[in-house]
Amino acid sequence: MTATATPRDVVNVAPAAGAARAALQDTAPFAVALVPFGFAVGVAATHAGLSATENLAGALVMLAGAAQLAVVESIGRGEGIWLAVLVTLLINLRFVLYGAGIAEWFANASRLQRLLLVFPVVDQSFMICQQRFRSEADLAWRRRYYLTTTALLAGCFVGAQALALGFGDVLPDGAGLHLAAPLAFAGMLAKSVHGRTELVVATTAAIALVVVAGTLGPAALPAAVVVGVVTGARMGRTS
Amino acid sequence: MIVIVTFVAAAAVTYLLRSSMVLAGDRLQESDGVRTAVELTAPAVLAAMIAGALLVHHGTVSAPALAEVAAIGAAVVAVRRTGNVGAALAAGLPVYWVIQALAV
Incomplete structure (x- = not known):
């Protein structure tokens, strides 16, 4: 499914020793960019009434920023487990594609190793590794590169949340931190809209949510998502 | 718990x-239909959550605050220009603060 080369295709095999350094260089800008987002999640958790232990435990077991933020918001609204799980399912559906990438990159690793390696994959690590693994085929090199990338990303993201949980509640109400979550979602939306189809999907889903919010309550979100996706699928991909 | x-x-x-x-x-073989649905889910979810945060309060639809809408707009523009999701907060919050200050 991905355009990356398989281990058998590529002959350029770099020494595994340089993998960690290359990963740090490639990942650093993405890791820095995760800090404000992690801070937003931490602030949202504080506003939702979560303890630091609860939120950090959630961050570590999920390792999925947007979904964690949505779960935190859902808990804050008292919506219950099933809606939080449903929203997580919808937000993280793209991870199926990332898992396919892991299966391909580490095709020569054992099944157990692949099942462990797939745990921390996120948007950034998938994109970074997809670029690198086109020219690097050695399994040990790839494994070290991938693990360094995911560790750096997770460390920055969870560290930023810990910082926010420590200091977020001393910031004044007028700071607008209630906007942290919608702003972070807006940023992710801006990156996920690549053409007219995604724009129509997003607009349709937003309008649908407003239309059905009063009648469907917590079920409005999944209903709006279905309306948006079906509309986009009917249009066909134009981008 | x-x-x-x-x-x-x-x-x-x-x-x-x-x-x-x-x-x-x-x-499992990926079909184009499944792949399209998966790729379209993220923008649909994100847009619906933003709309919910701005327009729906306690199950009732109400007009959004100008400062919040402007902040979201600034966030979208900043991320589109920089490609950095972190820019959403860096651009959005100052816009919110300025409009709030002007409104007082």
Whole structure:
């Protein structure tokens, strides 16, 4: 499914020793960019009434920023487990594609190793590794590169949340931190809209949510998502 | 306790999604329809959550605050220009602060 080369295709095999350094260089800008987002999640958790232990435990077991933020918001609204799980399912559906990438990159690793390696994959690590693994085929090199990338990303993201949980509640109400979550979602939306189809999907889903919010309550979100996706699928991909 | 259970359930779903292709091996073949639906889900979810945060309060639809809408707009423009999701907060919050200050 991905355009990356398989281990058998590529002959350029770099020494595994340089993998960690290359990963740090490639990942650093993405890791820095995760800090404000992690801070937003931490602030949202504080506003939702979560303890630091609860939120950090959630961050570590999920390792999925947007979904964690949505779960935190859902808990804050008292919506219950099933809606939080449903929203997580919808937000993280793209991870199926990332898992396919892991299966391909580490095709020569054992099944157990692949099942462990797939745990921390996120948007950034998938994109970074997809670029690198086109020219690097050695399994040990790839494994070290991938693990360094995911560790750096997770460390920055969870560290930023810990910082926010420590200091977020001393910031004044007028700071607008209630906007942290919608702003972070807006940023992710801006990156996920690549053409007219995604724009129509997003607009349709937003309008649908407003239309059905009063009648469907917590079920409005999944209903709006279905309306948006079906509309986009009917249009066909134009981008 | 309910918070931890919610996170664990969400984490389990997330891991199942991540590992589904590894577990399925060659048995699952991606179709264009499935791939399109998967790719379109993210913008739909994100847009619906933003609309909910701005327009729906306690189950009732109400007009959004100008400062909040402007902040979201600034966030979108900043991320489109920089490609950095972190720019959303860096651009959006100052816009919110300025408009709030002018409104006082």
